[in-house]
Amino acid sequence: MIGEHARSVAAFDPQSGAAGWVDALESAVSHTLPLAPLQVEVEGGSTLVVLAAIVTFFVALLLSVLVTYRFVEGYRRTRARPILLLAVGMFLLAPGPMFVRLIVGNVAVIPLSAQLLTTTLSELCGLIVILYVVYSR
Amino acid sequence: MPLETLTAVASALTAVVGLFVAVLAYRGFRRNDSPTMRALSIGIVCIAVVPYLILYLVGPAVDLADAEALLAITLSHTVGLAAIYRTFQY
Numbered sequence: 099m100i101g102e103h104a105r106s107v108a109a110f111d112p113q114s115g116a117a118g119w120v121d122a123l124e125s126a127v128s129h130t131l132p133l134a135p136l137q138v139e140v141e142g143g144s145t146l147v148v149l150a151a152i153v154t155f156f157v158a159l160l161l162s163v164l165v166t167y168r169f170v171e172g173y174r175r176t177r178a179r180p181i182l183l184l185a186v187g188m189f190l191l192a193p194g195p196m197f198v199r200l201i202v203g204n205v206a207v208i209p210l211s212a213q214l215l216t217t218t219l220s221e222l223c224g225l226i227v228i229l230y231v232v233y234s235r
Numbered sequence: 236m237p238l239e240t241l242t243a244v245a246s247a248l249t250a251v252v253g254l255f256v257a258v259l260a261y262r263g264f265r266r267n268d269s270p271t272m273r274a275l276s277i278g279i280v281c282i283a284v285v286p287y288l289i290l291y292l293v294g295p296a297v298d299l300a301d302a303e304a305l306l307a308i309t310l311s312h313t314v315g316l317a318a319i320y321r322t323f324q325y
Contacts, residue, residue: 143300143301143302143303143305144300144302147300147302147303147306148302150306151302151305151306151309154306154309154310154312154313155305155309157309157313158309158312158313158316161313161316161317161320162312162316164320165316165319165320165323168320168323188319191282191283192282192312192316196312209238211238211239211242212238214242214246215238215241215242215245218242218245218246218249219245221249221282221283222245222248222249222252225249225252225253225256225279225283226252228256228275228279229252229255229256229259232256232259232260232263232272232275233259235263
């Protein structure tokens, strides 16, 4: 490939002006870069559904952080212990597992079953904290 | 006990506890006419119960693709969280 590239550059004729440069560059590029267009392959469903799932995941992640932040803000304003517990429960229920999915989902070393168990246990702990708050009201 | 079985048990337990919290919150809404409790009830159902139903019941029943199940679950999360977030505007 390098030999062909060198030959195409060597074939450049300075007398042909700008058109000659373009031809020579095109020739060089076509010899050095793969011709296949950029492609993204999607597995597990249609591309549109996968994109929609990714967008809604990030919307849900943003909302979960906002909800947790509002609970923390409410606790800082009122110093009421149930609101602090709701903040902890909400964090364990929504943004915590979502961040785990986002980070661990991209690390191939950690098996999917371990990721699922971690997120499920986090959700369970969050629900138990919220249950305590609701039950004691 | 294999990790998959443990996860399935923990998922089922999460759905049951979620349903129980949602019922308690709904009863709190009925007793005190509290919109916060109603939103918490809807939110918990959408975050903890509906994803379990999609993953273990609806998904296999209607043969949902992975991406479709994922979209349904994230949409459910979004609806639940939006319901809770709305209560902060009061």
